Amino acid sequence: MQATKSFERAFLKHLLRGFRLSAVSYKSMSLQERKSAIKLSADVAMASARGSRKWTRGLITKLSKEDDHRSFLRLILGTEYERLTKPCHGSWKIPRSKKIVRRSLRVCSRRKNNLRAPHGVKSSVLARTLVEKRTHALKRLVPGGESLDGYSLLDEALDYVISLRAQVDLMQKLLTTFEASKLSALSKCTLPERKASFVGEAGIHQQKLTEKAQLRPKLTL
Amino acid sequence: MNSGSSDRSPKCFLNQNWDRSVDHISQFGSALGSFMSPQSSFELERGLQRLGHLSEEVPPQSHFMDSSGNSQPWEGNLALAHLDQFPADPGFAERAARFSSFDGQSYGWFSGQFELPGSGKPSTAAIIHSLTASGLQIGHLESNRQIPVSNGLQLKMNCAGPAISREETSLSDPIPASNGKKRKAPSKSKEKDAASPKPSTDPPKVADEEDSDTKRCRSSGKIHEIGIDNVKPKLEQNDGARSNGNDEQKQRKAGNDKPSEPPKDYIHVRARRGQATDSHSLAERVCDECYLEIQMLAFVSVDDSDHSSTVHQVRREKISQRMKLLQDLVPGCSKVTGKAVMLDEIINYVQSLQRQVEFLSMKLATVNPQLDFDNLANLRAKDICGPVPNSAYSPEMSMVSSYADVPQQKDILHSIATNGMDFHCSMNMLDSTGHQDLNAHQACLGGFGDASSQLGFFWEDDLQNIVQMGIGQDQETVGSSHNFHGGTSPAAQMKIEL
Numbered sequence A: 001m002q003a004t005k006s007f008e009r010a011f012l013k014h015l016l017r018g019f020r021l022s023a024v025s026y027k028s029m030s031l032q033e034r035k036s037a038i039k040l041s042a043d044v045a046m047a048s049a050r051g052s053r054k055w056t057r058g059l060i061t062k063l064s065k066e067d068d069h070r071s072f073l074r075l076i077l078g079t080e081y082e083r084l085t086k087p088c089h090g091s092w093k094i095p096r097s098k099k100i101v102r103r104s105l106r107v108c109s110r111r112k113n114n115l116r117a118p119h120g121v122k123s124s125v126l127a128r129t130l131v132e133k134r135t136h137a138l139k140r141l142v143p144g145g146e147s148l149d150g151y152s153l154l155d156e157a158l159d160y161v162i163s164l165r166a167q168v169d170l171m172q173k174l175l176t177t178f179e180a181s182k183l184s185a186l187s188k189c190t191l192p193e194r195k196a197s198f199v200g201e202a203g204i205h206q207q208k209l210t211e212k213a214q215l216r217p218k219l220t221l
Numbered sequence B: 001m002n003s004g005s006s007d008r009s010p011k012c013f014l015n016q017n018w019d020r021s022v023d024h025i026s027q028f029g030s031a032l033g034s035f036m037s038p039q040s041s042f043e044l045e046r047g048l049q050r051l052g053h054l055s056e057e058v059p060p061q062s063h064f065m066d067s068s069g070n071s072q073p074w075e076g077n078l079a080l081a082h083l084d085q086f087p088a089d090p091g092f093a094e095r096a097a098r099f100s101s102f103d104g105q106s107y108g109w110f111s112g113q114f115e116l117p118g119s120g121k122p123s124t125a126a127i128i129h130s131l132t133a134s135g136l137q138i139g140h141l142e143s144n145r146q147i148p149v150s151n152g153l154q155l156k157m158n159c160a161g162p163a164i165s166r167e168e169t170s171l172s173d174p175i176p177a178s179n180g181k182k183r184k185a186p187s188k189s190k191e192k193d194a195a196s197p198k199p200s201t202d203p204p205k206v207a208d209e210e211d212s213d214t215k216r217c218r219s220s221g222k223i224h225e226i227g228i229d230n231v232k233p234k235l236e237q238n239d240g241a242r243s244n245g246n247d248e249q250k251q252r253k254a255g256n257d258k259p260s261e262p263p264k265d266y267i268h269v270r271a272r273r274g275q276a277t278d279s280h281s282l283a284e285r286v287c288d289e290c291y292l293e294i295q296m297l298a299f300v301s302v303d304d305s306d307h308s309s310t311v312h313q314v315r316r317e318k319i320s321q322r323m324k325l326l327q328d329l330v331p332g333c334s335k336v337t338g339k340a341v342m343l344d345e346i347i348n349y350v351q352s353l354q355r356q357v358e359f360l361s362m363k364l365a366t367v368n369p370q371l372d373f374d375n376l377a378n379l380r381a382k383d384i385c386g387p388v389p390n391s392a393y394s395p396e397m398s399m400v401s402s403y404a405d406v407p408q409q410k411d412i413l414h415s416i417a418t419n420g421m422d423f424h425c426s427m428n429m430l431d432s433t434g435h436q437d438l439n440a441h442q443a444c445l446g447g448f449g450d451a452s453s454q455l456g457f458f459w460e461d462d463l464q465n466i467v468q469m470g471i472g473q474d475q476e477t478v479g480s481s482h483n484f485h486g487g488t489s490p491a492a493q494m495k496i497e498l
Helices: A005-028 A031-050 A054-063 A067-077 A079-085 A098-115 A123-141 A150-188 A191-200 A204-219 B002-015 B018-033 B038-053 B061-066 B074-079 B081-085 B090-099 B106-120 B124-160 B166-172 B207-220 B228-241 B248-254 B261-278 B282-300 B307-329 B339-370 B373-378 B381-385 B394-402 B409-414 B421-430 B435-448 B453-472 B476-497
Strands: none
Touching: A005 A031, A005 A067, A005 A150, A031 A054, A031 A067, A031 A150, A031 B339, A054 A067, A054 A150, A098 A123, A123 A150, A123 B339, A150 B307, A150 B339, B307 B339
16 A cells, blocks of 8 residues: 555645744754654644544644644644644543553453453453553554544554655655755865865764775776 | 243344353353253253354264253253254255365354354244254264264364464374364364364263363363353353263263363463463464454354344454555565454554654754755655656756756766776675665765766766655665666776776
C-alpha cells in the first residue's frame, strides 16, 4: 500500500510552510528545540495532508494540548484546525482515571480466576491477555486510538502506518536534498573557505570531504 | 418451556464466544436437568460441552453396546447427537475425510458439523428421542465409519488446536498408538504432532490404557481448552461419584480422572507454556494465538441462518481483511498469523517508524541552520516528490535552475576532464548503496568538483543530477546506482581513451 502522490505533495507543502513559519527563531534555538519544532511541523503536515481521520484528530488534539503549539497549529491549519479538533461522535472519550480502570480490571480478572477452580494457567486466558495487552499497546501508539474498538483500531493503525511510512520517506528525501543543496552551496565557495567550513561542520561526510580535499591535489594534473 | 429454552441454548452456546460458552453450557445443563436425572444432567452437560468444543473423541461404539439400558451413555449419545443427524450419511465419512486436511477450511467443516443440528433445530427432546431410537444404529454407523469419521473429527480437533506445543506433543507421544488407532499428522504446517489418538473401535481396553489415553488426550490437547477447564470440576466430581470400576469409556469420556499423571502433565504443560509466554517465545505465542483465533473463527463460522453469527462473521471477515492488509504492509509478516503475533509486529513497526521520524527530525535540525531558506522556497513540491515519469531530466533542470547560473550540464558531462575522474569513479564503484554512501559520494563529488570552476559546476550539476535521480525514485539506492552507471560509463570511456 502506498500513500498517494497527492498526499505526499500536500504533506511536503505543509511541511515546508511549517518550516518557514517556525524558522523565525531558528537561529536562537537549541538543537532540541529545533528538532521538536521540525517534528511538530512534520506531524502537523502529515495530519493535515491526510485529512480527517480518527488518528489525525487524535494527533492534532494531542499536539494542541500544549499552548505554544496551538498558535502554530492554527497558523498551519487555518480553518481546518477547528474542524479537526471538534470531537466526533464515535471517539468520545469517557474521562476515566486509568488507575481506577486498571484496578478494576485486575479485580475482575482475579475474580474470574478464582471462580474457576485453580487449574493453573489457562491458555485461553493467556492468549486473550496477550491479545489484550497488545491491543492496549497499539492503542497507546496510534494517536486517538484509546477509544477505538478492535476493527477500527486496526483500520486506523493501517492508515497511520501508511502515513508514517510516507512521512519517513519524505523526510529522508528532504534530508538528502538539503544536504545536497548544502554541498552545492559549499562547492560554489572557493577552496579555502570550503576548508574552513569543513572544519566547522560535524558529520562523517564532512570528514570524508576533508579527506578528499586533501587527496585532491595529488590527483589533479 | 424447558425444551424451548434449552432448544435455544445449544445454538446459543455454539454461536457465542468461548468465554460465554461455559455459561450457556451450564444453563443448558441445568435446564435439561429438570427433566433428566441429576446424574445424567451432568453427563448431558458434559456431553454438550464436548459437543460444543468438539474436543472429544467420538465415543466408541462399545459404549452403546455395553450400556444401552443405562442412562449413562447419555453423554456419549449426545456427543454423537450431531453425528446422528447425518443419518447414515454416506457423505459424512467422505466429508470428514476431506476436511481432515486442515488448511483454513476448517470453518466449513465446523459449520458443516453444526449446521445439521442448527438447521434442523432439534430440541433436546428430539435429540434424545432420535438417539434412543437409533442408538444402536449409530453404534453401527460408527463402527463402520469409525476411523474416517473420528479421524475427521479428531483431526478437526487436532487441527483446531494449532501448533500444539512441543511439550504437549512430547506428552502425547507416549500415548499408545498401539490401540490400533491411526494418527494422521495434521496437514497444517504449524501443526505439531497430532495430540490425541482417535477413539478406538476396539472394545474397552484396559482401564489404565484408556485412562492414560484420555489423560494424555486431555493434557496434550489444547483441545481441552476453554471451558473444558470449567468442565473439569464437574467431570471430576462426577468421576468421583461414579465408581471407577465402570466403563472405561465412561471414565474416558468423563475425561479427567485424577490419576497423578494428567494433572501433573497438565500443570506441567501449563507451566511450560506460562514460562514460554513470559519469555515471549514466538512459537508459544503462535500456538496460543492461532488456537484462540481458530477457535473463535470456528465458532463464528457456524450456522449462517443465525443472524448473530452472520454479524460476527462479517465482522470477523473485516478484521481478517484488515489483518491481511497490515500483513502486507508490515515487513516480514507474511508467514506470521495469529492475532497476538501480528499485533506485536505491528506495534514494533509503528514504534520503529516513530523512532525514525524522531531521528530524521534530529538530522534535519542539524542540517537546517545552514540552510538558506530562499533555496528552500525554491524547492517545489514536485521536485521532491518525484518527477513525472517520462521526463527524468525535467526535475533536474528545475532543480538546477533554482540554483541559477549553471551552464548546460549535458555538454559538461560529455566534456569530462581527466583529473580526478579515475579516482572519483573508483570511489563511485566502491561506494555501495545507502544513504550515507550517497552523501559520501556527493561529498567526494563536491570535493573533486573544484578543479576548475567549470568542473565545479559540472560536479554540482552532477550532484543535482544524482540528487534528483535519487529523490525522483522511491529508492535512493536505485537512483544512485543508476548514476553510478551513468557516471561510470563516460568515465570508463574516458579511461579507455586515456
